Amino acid sequence: xxxxxxxxxxxxxxxxxxxxxxxxxxxxxxxxxxxxxxxxxxxxxxxxxxxxxxxxxxxxxxxxxxxxxxxxxxxxxxxxxxxxxxxxxxxxxxxxxxxxxxxxxxxxxxxxxxxxxxxxxxxxxxxxxxxxxxxxxxxxxxxxxxxxxxxxxxxxxxxxxxxxxxxxxxxxxxxxxxxxxxxxxxxxxxxxxxxxxxxxxxxxxxxxxxxxxxxxxxxxxxxxx
Numbered sequence: 001x002x003x004x005x006x007x008x009x010x011x012x013x014x015x016x017x018x019x020x021x022x023x024x025x026x027x028x029x030x031x032x033x034x035x036x037x038x039x040x041x042x043x044x045x046x047x048x049x050x051x052x053x054x055x056x057x058x059x060x061x062x063x064x065x066x067x068x069x070x071x072x073x074x075x076x077x078x079x080x081x082x083x084x085x086x087x088x089x090x091x092x093x094x095x096x097x098x099x100x101x102x103x104x105x106x107x108x109x110x111x112x113x114x115x116x117x118x119x120x121x122x123x124x125x126x127x128x129x130x131x132x133x134x135x136x137x138x139x140x141x142x143x144x145x146x147x148x149x150x151x152x153x154x155x156x157x158x159x160x161x162x163x164x165x166x167x168x169x170x171x172x173x174x175x176x177x178x179x180x181x182x183x184x185x186x187x188x189x190x191x192x193x194x195x196x197x198x199x200x201x202x203x204x205x206x207x208x209x210x211x212x213x214x215x216x217x218x219x220x221x222x223x224x225x
Contacts, residue, residue: 001212002026003033005193006123008089008096010110011160012148013127014135015102018162020044022127022196023099024055024219030095031064037094039065041085043109044101055219065094089116100152103144107152114153123157125193128184130163130177138183145188158193159185161211166218169197171204178209185210 013019027040056066088094163177192211199215
């Protein structure tokens with residue numbers, strides 16, 4: 001279960017993998033399972049679209065501490081990271097979720113303070129979208145894992161199958177991603193931790209899938225998108 005993961009949870013992946021959507025769904029579920037402070041940090045200073053910081057007000061309403069840019073503005077996006085990101089790293093009473101920027105470029109932001117992470121205190125989840133260009137095979141996914149581990153100076157501890165086509169996602173899409181994730185898991189001995197799917201598909205999935213089901217709401221996609 002989510003509450004049993006390491007206290008600090010980082011979500012990484014290829015651009016367009018849906019890691020920000022996964023992060024926000026994960027943290028809202030986590031909030032329901034644990035006591036005390038829960039914080040969500042947006043460390044994506046690479047891609048200005050579909051950011052968890054866009055739902056800052058919602059996070060506050062749900063009792064989640066949002067952490068993002070050090071510059072408070074709604075009309076400007078700059079690669080500035082707040083010093084507040086450090087506090088939950090050292091305050092062991094905080095359950096901390098970190099949405100990292102895409103690819104090895106985004107991983108460099110984490111690499112700047114990788115020494116602050118204790119090995120037994122974090123999980124780094126790689127989000128797999130097998131419908132995304134350049135991550136449709138295990139070999140391609142492994143290449144991105146290697147690059148992100150090198151730049152972040154941290155190790156991937158779990159896989160998240162988030163293979164989707166937004167609202168057009170089918171069970172077949174999810175099973176396709178599961179095969180890719182399973183092959184990566186076998187090669188690297190990294191467990192599949194979660195299988196993401198739209199809430200409407202949960203009851204249609206096989207019951208023997210490796211990994212816990214994480215139902216997804218499209219928080220970052222407006223109805224018209």
